[in-house]
Amino acid sequence: MIVTSLKTMEEIRQGTLLTWPSGLNFDSWAVAWGGRGYGAGDTFLKPYFWNSIKMVVPAVFFSTFIGAMTGYVLTKWRFKGDQWVFLFLLFGCFIPFQAILLPMARTLGVLGISNSVIGLVLVHTVYGIPFTTLFFRNYYVSVPTELVKAARIDGAGFFKIFFKILLPISAPIIVVTVIWQFTQIWNDFLFGSTFSFGEAAPIQVALNNMVLSSTSVKEYNVDMASAIIAGVPTLIVYVLAGKYFIRGLTSGAVKG
Amino acid sequence: MKTLKIQELSKNFGTTEVLRKINLEIDEGNFLVLLGPSGCGKSTLLNIIAGLETINEGNVFIDDYNVSKVEPKDRNIAMVFQSYALYPSMNVSENMIFGLKQAKVSKEKIEEQLQKVSKFLQVDALLERKPSQLSGGQRQRVAIGRALVREPRIFLFDEPLSNLDAKLRVEMRREIKKLHQQLKTTVVYVTHDQTEAMSLGTNIAIMNHGVIQQNDTPENIYNKPSNTFVADFIGSPSMNLIKGNLKQSSNQISFVANGSNFEIPINGYDFIEKSNLENKEVFFGIRPEHIFSKKSNEGDFEINLRADLSEYIGHEQIMTFDYENQEVLAKFPSTIKIELSKNTKLFFDLTQISLFDAKTEERI
DSSP states (O other), rough: HHHHHHOOOHHHHTTTTOOOOSSSSHHHHHHHHHHOSSSOOOOOOHHHHHHHHHHHHHHHHHHHHHHHHHHHHHHSOOOOTTTHHHHHHHHHHSSSSSGGGGHHHHHHHHTTTTHHHHHHHHHHHHHHHHHHHHHHHHHTTSHHHHHHHHHHTTOHHHHHHIIIIIIOOOOOHHHHHHHHHHHHHHHOOOOHHHHHOOGGOOHHHHHHHHHSSSOOOOHHHHHHHHHHHHHHHHHHHHHHHHHHHHHHHHHOOOOO | OOSEEEEEEEEEEEEEEEEEEEEEOOOOTTTEEEEEESSSSSSHHOOOHTTSSOOOOEEEEEEEEOOTTTTTGGSEEEETTTOOOTTTTTTTHHHHHHHHHHTTTTHEEEEEEHHHHHTTTTOTTEEEEEEEESHHHHHHHHHHHHHHHTOEEEEESSSSSTTTTHHHHHHHHHHHHHHHHHOOOEEEEEEEEEHHHHHHHHEEEEEEETTEEEOOOOOHHHHHHHHHHHHHTTTTTEEEEEEEEEEEETEEEEETTTTOOOOEEOOOOSSSSSSTTTEEEEEEOOOGGGSSSOOOOOTEEEEEEEEEEOOOOOEEEEEEEEEEEEEEEEEEEETTTOOOTSEEEEOOOOOGGGGEETOOOOBB
16 A cells, blocks of 8 residues: 555556555655645545544543543442443443434434534544443452542542542553544544534545545545555554553552 | 440341341450451441441441441541552552541641651651552551551451461561550451451450351450350360250259260359259360360369371371260370270360350350
8 A cells, every 4th residue: 555655646557566666756645635736626634634633532532531430430339220320331332333323313413513523522422431431340340449448438539539549550441442442433434424524524534535436537546645644543543552551561560 | 435336237238138236335445356257247347337338227436426427537447458458559658648638637747647657667668669569568567557647546457467378467467466555546357267366356256147146355255155156166176066965963963965874064064044954955065175185183074985087287186086976076285196996085174164055056
């Protein structure tokens, strides 16, 4: 993909797929990112890339945070029927995307945030909570409840225990959750294409529009460059978070 | 004024009764051990005293003040847990002062307390370390330190030594004893280890099935168990309980084991209630360490029993004898040689026996 993206269209047309490009030619990358500079009908990734960032960052943050909170409550502040709450949340993991499209579209319409980045943040947050809760619950189950008891005797309240005691030892599971949620939301196409169009679309939708709806000659080098651009953030998250993941595993030594 | 008073306390989880009408009192400076098999409700009782569990019925008083609905932090107690429960993300000093910080104590006071307690427990060299960099004994010390800095009215210990290896456990046990002697703070201590209970407690409350079976000094628990459960639970090996009947003639009371016609005179026994003794079905309780192979006291009762089994454990041996198809265990120094499958002369120390009603299993 990288090789093809660096070639000019002439080179590609020769059909020598595996040969090296004649020189480093970043034109197709520039076109994929910033367009050709003429007005109507020109689709390029830059605005949609920022759309995706604006969607993915809050959605990952909120879903992870809410998941951590819910996991904390379900394990350390047991209440009557908490098993059922967990069961229903677990059930949420098994609901296929398609099944919630219509009700979700209606909800977004009522809230007045359809076809907007905020709407997508909401959809992804809500859909992510079952997964993040599952992650955090299973992690917190292995943290001794005596920690919470000790903190209660020491006078710490509900939020203080969460922020001062549980969250600082949650690094490994936070990283896992962030990787999972980031990948899910960044690569999502269905919600993006259903709940947004035009200006508000995330990058995967824009990529599709760009590659599949071009009316003139198929520019494979631009397509390749676009696909890579759309894929790079997930790679970056894996590399960065992966490093912290291992660090978290080795330095954690959570239990006594 | 009692430091801690528990009145008619009941607790159930759903339909399971965990504690039934518990009554308990502790005087200032006493060391109460809650002892019992797992699942007897002793940890639940401790959690209730700490305020970590709610109460279904009854009340808890600390210094005559009803704390039944008071938050744990306002009860003036501190607790040491089995898993130490040190906050993993904080270092030793942060761990120890966390409670004081929550209570908004002044910085100077916190610093002073930290210095005092860490010196006292010899953890002052470890203050910058994280719990994961400490050994088991050090963690235990820090956990105790975290409780000490708060200068509580009552210390609660929840099986604090059961995560340590055998040698360290004995060391820490002595240290807790010393600590209590120096500080004279009231302590409630939960354990399932009878040696720990006997050596630490000024009082022991033995629990089973959510009921306190006996609450007494270690000496009385050992010498005068109030029912067969206590008799069986304390001591290793536990007390021999021989089934049989009582015989009463004009001025003579004696015990006859089932299937035997051999009378053991028990005139010296201190009966709680000295009526209706004739033909009463009883358990005759005698501890293995009160059976001797040589006559050592004038009143010792001589009996011939067949030796069936010998267990050698170094400084002593445990012998099993047959008494009309009932097993009787005895503990001898390992220097004494006893031949198996032969009748051996034994001496029962009758001043040390206990008698229990076979039906109610209560001491008579």
